[in-house]
Amino acid sequence: MTRRPGFLVYGLLTAFLVGSAAPLYWSFLLGSHTKEIAAQGVPPLLPGGHFWSNAERAMTTIPFWKAIGNSLLVSTVTACSVVFFCTLAGYAFAKLRFRGRGPLLVFVIATMAVPTQLGVVPMFILMSEFGWTGTITSVIIPWLVTAFGVFFMRQYLVDAVPDELVEAARMDGCSQIRIFWHVAAPAARPAAAILWLFTFMQVWTDFFWPLIALPNSNPTIQVALNQLQSGFFKDYSLVLAGTTLATIPLLVLFVLAGRQLVSGIMQGAVKG
Numbered sequence: 001m002t003r004r005p006g007f008l009v010y011g012l013l014t015a016f017l018v019g020s021a022a023p024l025y026w027s028f029l030l031g032s033h034t035k036e037i038a039a040q041g042v043p044p045l046l047p048g049g050h051f052w053s054n055a056e057r058a059m060t061t062i063p064f065w066k067a068i069g070n071s072l073l074v075s076t077v078t079a080c081s082v083v084f085f086c087t088l089a090g091y092a093f094a095k096l097r098f099r100g101r102g103p104l105l106v107f108v109i110a111t112m113a114v115p116t117q118l119g120v121v122p123m124f125i126l127m128s129e130f131g132w133t134g135t136i137t138s139v140i141i142p143w144l145v146t147a148f149g150v151f152f153m154r155q156y157l158v159d160a161v162p163d164e165l166v167e168a169a170r171m172d173g174c175s176q177i178r179i180f181w182h183v184a185a186p187a188a189r190p191a192a193a194i195l196w197l198f199t200f201m202q203v204w205t206d207f208f209w210p211l212i213a214l215p216n217s218n219p220t221i222q223v224a225l226n227q228l229q230s231g232f233f234k235d236y237s238l239v240l241a242g243t244t245l246a247t248i249p250l251l252v253l254f255v256l257a258g259r260q261l262v263s264g265i266m267q268g269a270v271k272g
Helices: 007-031 035-039 051-061 064-095 101-113 116-130 137-143 147-160 163-171 176-187 189-204 208-213 221-227 236-269
Strands: none
Touching: 007 051, 007 236, 035 236, 051 064, 051 236, 064 101, 064 137, 064 147, 064 176, 064 189, 064 221, 064 236, 101 147, 116 137, 116 208, 137 208, 147 176, 147 189, 163 176, 176 189, 189 236, 208 221, 221 236
C-alpha cells in the first residue's frame, strides 16, 4: 500500500503556495486602494473597492491595449520559433553524427554564460543597420533561437527517441526531414510544450531589450507599465493595478495549459 503524505508535506506545500501567491495578492491589494492609502505604507489586508477605477486609469494613461497586442505577438512568435528551431537543433545534436558535433555543442552551451547586456550595443547597431529599430521586428529577431532551448531539447531527445527507431526509419527510406517530423517531433511534444510556456513567460516579462529597441509610442506591456512610474510622485495604486492586469494573461495561460504540462512532464518522466 502506498503511504499518504503526512501533515508536514501538506504544511510545506501550503506554505509554498501562500508564498508564491503573496506577491500577486499584494499587487492586487495595493491596486484596489486609493493612492493616499497606498502611499501610507502597509494597507489593510482586505482589498478595497477601487481596483477597476485604477485599472481604467492605467489603461487610459498608457497605450495599454496596443502594448498587450505587441507583447502577445512578440511572445507567441518567439515561443513558436524557439520550439521549432531548438527542436531541430536538439535532434541534430542528439541523433546525427557529424564532424565537430561535440565542440559545437560545447560552444552553444558556453554562450549561456555570456551576459545578455554585453550584446546589447552590437545588437542595437545591427538592428539599426537593417532599419528595424523602433519596430516589433527588432524585438523578435534576436530571440528566434536560444542556447538553453537547444540544450534542453537535446537532453530530452537523447533518451526520448531510440537510435533503433531512427535507424529503422532510415532503412525504410525516410529522409532526415521525414524522420524528424514523424519520429522526433511527436516524441518531443512534452518537452516542446514546457519550452514553449517558459519562453512565452520569459519574453512576456522581458523589459531590458524592449526598453532600448522600442519607442514609447510602440511599447510592449512591460515598457508601457514603466511609463506609469514617470514623475516625481509614484502612484503605486495605479502602477500595481496595471501590473496585475498584465499578469492576467499569464495566469490564464497556466490554467489552460497546466494539465497538459503536468501530463507531459509525467510522460517524459516515465520510461519503458
